[in-house]
Amino acid sequence: MTDCLRPLSCLVDTAEAVVSLRLVSAEQVRTAAESLPAFARAAGFKGAAGAVCLIPAADGSVQEILAGTGDGTDRWATAALSTTLPEGTYALSADVDPATAAAVALGWELGGYAFDRYKSKPAAPRARLVWPQGVDRAEITRQAEAVMLVRDLVNTPAEDMGPAALEAAVRSVASRHGAAVSAIVGDDLLAQNYPVIHAVGRAAAPDRAPRLIDLSWGPEEAPKLTLVGKGVCFDTGGLDLKGAGPMRLMKKDMGGAAHALGLAHLVMAAGLRVRLRVLIAAVENSVSGSSMRPGDVFRSRKGLTVEVTNTDAEGRLILCDALAEADAGSPQLLLDFATLTGAARVALGPDLPALFTNDDSVAADWQAAGMTEQDPVWRMPLWAGYRSMLDSPVADLDNSPEGGMAGSITAALFLQEFVSASTPWAHLDVFAWNPKGRAGRPAGGEALGLRSVWAMVRTRFAS
Template sequence: MTEERVLELLVETDDIATDLVPLRKGELAGWLGGQPAAIRQWVEQTGFKAEPGSVCLLPGEGGVLAGVLAGLPDEDDPWAFAHFPGKLPARTFRLAAPLPAVQEDRAALAWALAGYSFDRYKARKGKEQPRLVWPRAADRARVGRCAEAVALVRNLINTPAADMGPAELAAAADALAARFGARCRVIVGDGLLAENYPAIHAVGRGAAQNRRPRLIDLAWGDERAPKVTLVGKGVCFDTGGLDLKPSSNMKLMKKDMGGAAHVLGLASMIMEAGLKLRLRVLIPAVENSVSGESMRPLDVLATRKGLTVEVGNTDAEGRLILCDALAEAAAEKPALLIDIATLTGAARSALGTDLPALFSNNDLLAADILRNGEAEGEPLWRLPLHKPYRRMIDSKVADLTNASDSPHAGAITAALFLQEFVEPDIAWAHLDIMAWNGAGRPGRPEGGEALALKALFATIAQRFA
């Protein structure tokens, strides 16, 4: 599904649309009290109790569908309306009564994303789906940019690595730049050495000639405005390198460019909203492959910042490509620097797949992101940049190692490694994310997933609106 098509399930006013009545359990009795006896009897006999996600189709005269009751949870759930499209016939529905504006935004967004499917490789694109009339108070621009950004992130992650290598990822960034009048520059292959990005080159040099490493550099906005820089990990496929992953761990590694997908999705929201800032997006794009040119365990690599790194493990490659991009980003002294990466299994072990790990050197920035995450229904959890663990990434022969010998605190030591490449006076946040749904849920099918986009956008918008 293209990013534009995700909004096709939201339509203009339709005079023949069927009323959809959202109800919580405690509201059902009051609603039934104002209905004819026949309707009360029908609802009772169908066993509808307004359980969250349940629906009750109401019959009308002549056998037509008169309306639908839709159960909502007592707590505020941004995905509540995503349950309904899969249970309703392919016709147009409208909210029977207005909801608070925030809830109407969430209803529209959840309905739209419930219709998302990754169908690029399918001859049959699926059946027609139910549509929802735009709720009157919904902020269409906000819902639209969120839905399209999520679809973009999902599509990029879901695309197989054979069709989403470094060149294709660069093409996606170039297409986004063209849409919004941004500039996109790409440094490819040995050009990385010429322009001093040696760590990115080292990780990606083992790939085939048509999948050479590159640095994608997108810039948009007034050059005089405050600078906001986004850095995304773009490992388009990760074999683990010479420290080869087992097949069970390698299977999902097309998603290892999930950080890159996220920063492109977030960039699209920023540019669509026209925020008053100077945006820069840096994506080191590589394939971590096995060949005679692959980096080796205990090789010592140069980096853009001048620090040397001993390769403790070739499968800890994400932080190696990010360190060059972060050093370039930090050199400009942006007002805000955010990197997003599918970086460590340790973060997933600690927090699971739905909860991104947040690290930051700035308490105010971290508090803003966490607060907006709660407000947007996209919670994150802050983990510490615990200074005593810095010794765990010391090397005997280089300034740093990319992989500690300790089995503990893997997400923290990875974040501490990245911090070495960010100046302490720059407000910086690092998100360690999964970017994948292991099982489908309403509005969130199995596959690539966008996490914390609304939380990050809200944080940026509040600072640079």
């Protein structure tokens, strides 16, 4: 089976010919400018984040490079170097502390990421960084692999990333770690009582049949960590058809599944002592004679009935069956990831995933990790006062309340109906996309909240 995890390409072992890379903060320039080479002072180098000064040797070659880190708080300050420096091999100077070196190394690798699968010519060679001394290579490697996995999955067009291809990606990651994978496909979803997943995906072509992908790993007696991912591999909106603009990026509507799989890789690669389960509902929300219709009512796996008032609110529908199954296992922590609502983007923009949880400690730990890792999430309220918006005159729940107010909150409240109050649960409404490229974060698919949730999970389940 083809490994869908990219090998690292910008971090290398010691090479014979390297150029020294010295990190310089703006404060160092202000207080100790005399320690800088005369050339840097003459060039007006101020140590601003992302600034670079190439110091020439007597023969005209590059003797040393100064890289600005600004006030020292931006972990992405040097992340562009892998694409902006001349091709070659570079090494950090010995005075860099391990935490900073680790941030530089991870940013360097992620900055060198390019999705060139469909390019006639591959991306140009990148500048390489010698692994800094004192860093945890294994941790940096698995974080880089996980982020690039999410990016690759989200960036891949729906023609090559349908439900079957998403299942293949899960199996590829599972094979790396010896995890077990099963899948319930097509009409078997009805036979095994996943009726809403089936309803959303039944309009797709036979080779893109809906499915529930189920990965398990780790000792059965270990604490249970269960992840659920929304895997809508393409979303036309169904009969409530999207316009051309909103449909343009709907290849990324499986971004939640990509995040769940990326986190699963981190957990397994680190050997975290948990009983891991990953449930991914993978569908294509297509249009055909068998499409679900506005006004249809479906009985979910949990037994609650749902009126479909908008076929374009399909993500919460497939998640409800998956969450009911996940909750039945009584996990110590249940996390779901979904590119669920435009309302979350209106409220928080593309960079801040909306976090909803029934557990204050999960929220506090995840948000604290987000600040430390510079991978933030923002807690939003599961406001019980809005629960009545989900009432339907003909069913237990309405999947898309009229009016559009508090859209991300009502979506999260809908999901909460399928999780027991006693189960610690968090839902991340994530964009999974960079509209504009920045250092270390090129335009396109992106892992948001992944490094911070990993930090939170790793601490919670530490042996």
